[in-house]
Structure formats: C-alpha cells, structure tokens
Amino acid sequence: MNTHKIIKIVAFALAILGSIFALMIMTGSEAMIDNILYITYAVLGLVIALVVIFVLKGLVTGDIKKTLMSVGAFLAIIFISYGLSSGTDLDLQPFNDKGLGITEGISKNVGAGLYAFYVLAVIAIGSMLFGGVKKILNK
Structure with missing residues (x-):
C-alpha cells in the first residue's frame, strides 16, 4: 500500500x-x-x-538543499523581524496596571511576531497571485 x-x-x-x-x-x-x-x-x-x-x-x-534554503529564509525573516522590533513603541503602563506583567522583551517578541507574520503573509499571497497569473498566461 x-x-x-x-x-x-x-x-x-x-x-x-x-x-x-x-x-x-x-x-x-x-x-x-x-x-x-x-x-x-x-x-x-x-x-x-x-x-x-x-x-x-x-x-x-x-531535495535537502531546497529544504535547507527554505528553512534558512524563514529563519532570516524571523531574525530580521526581531531586529526591526523595538519593544518601546507601546505604552506598557495600562497593561501593567491590569496586572498582566508586560515587559519590553515581551512587547519586542510580539512586534517581531507581527512583522514576521506580515512578511510571510505578503510572500504567501504574492506566490498565490504569481502562480495564478502564470497559470492563466500559459493557457
């Protein structure tokens, strides 16, 4: 089977x-x-x-080379997103007043996750559009 x-x-x-x-x-x-x-x-x-x-x-x-290149590109996006995130662009006082214990490090991680999500979403949508347009043009 x-x-x-x-x-x-x-x-x-x-x-x-x-x-x-x-x-x-x-x-x-x-x-x-x-x-x-x-x-x-x-x-x-x-x-x-x-x-x-x-x-x-x-x-x-x-094809392990292609897989490693994809993983490397993903990790590069994560590291660049982390580097772009500051963690200081949000007033943390309202969150800490509620007892949530939000620190600059947590804020930086959340910002990095958002940046990475945006970049990966744009890449995913772009690849779908590219594939669709290529399919239409090849008919």
Missing part, C-alpha cells in the same frame, strides 16, 4: 474520532471529559509523532 494512502486513511480515522470526541464532550459530564482529554492527548502525541517521522523521511528522500 502506498504511504500516501495510509496517511489519508489515518487522517480520516482521526477526523472521525475527533468528531465523535467533540460530540461526547459537548454532551457529557465532567468525569467523561477528563477521560476524553487523556485520549485526546494520546491522539495528539500520535499525530505529532507521525508528522515528525514523515517530515524526517521527506528530508532524507527529498
């Missing part, structure tokens, strides 16, 4: 189990919810393990 078919079958089975558990949680008591949460943690662990296994398998069998 093809690995792709096995993954599809496992994903479909997990989706059905997830739907059943969600319905049980919505209609069940707290004791049942605790037991379902343990099952959910086990399923989540299984899914994460499968993802890690197949990602590592893809790295070994695929």
Whole structure:
C-alpha cells in the first residue's frame, strides 16, 4: 500500500474520532471529559509523532538543499523581524496596571511576531497571485 494512502486513511480515522470526541464532550459530564482529554492527548502525541517521522523521511528522500534554503529564509525573516522590533513603541503602563506583567522583551517578541507574520503573509499571497497569473498566461 502506498504511504500516501495510509496517511489519508489515518487522517480520516482521526477526523472521525475527533468528531465523535467533540460530540461526547459537548454532551457529557465532567468525569467523561477528563477521560476524553487523556485520549485526546494520546491522539495528539500520535499525530505529532507521525508528522515528525514523515517530515524526517521527506528530508532524507527529498531535495535537502531546497529544504535547507527554505528553512534558512524563514529563519532570516524571523531574525530580521526581531531586529526591526523595538519593544518601546507601546505604552506598557495600562497593561501593567491590569496586572498582566508586560515587559519590553515581551512587547519586542510580539512586534517581531507581527512583522514576521506580515512578511510571510505578503510572500504567501504574492506566490498565490504569481502562480495564478502564470497559470492563466500559459493557457
């Protein structure tokens, strides 16, 4: 059997189990919810393990140079975003008055995450538009 078919079958089975558990949680008591949460943690662990296994398998069998270049570009975007974020462009006093304990470091991390999100969103939208335009022009 093809690995792709096995993954599809496992994903479909997990989706059905997830739907059943969600319905049980919505209609069940707290004791049942605790037991379902343990099952959910086990399923989540299984899914994460499968993802890690197949990602590592893809790295070994695929084009590792292209993968490393993509990871490097992603890390470059993260580091540049962190460098651009100041952490001092927001008045932290209202947050600290509410007892949230926001520091400049936390503000800098949030700003870096926002900058990285914006850059990655623009890249994703641009690549979708580029692919669509290229597909239309090649017809």
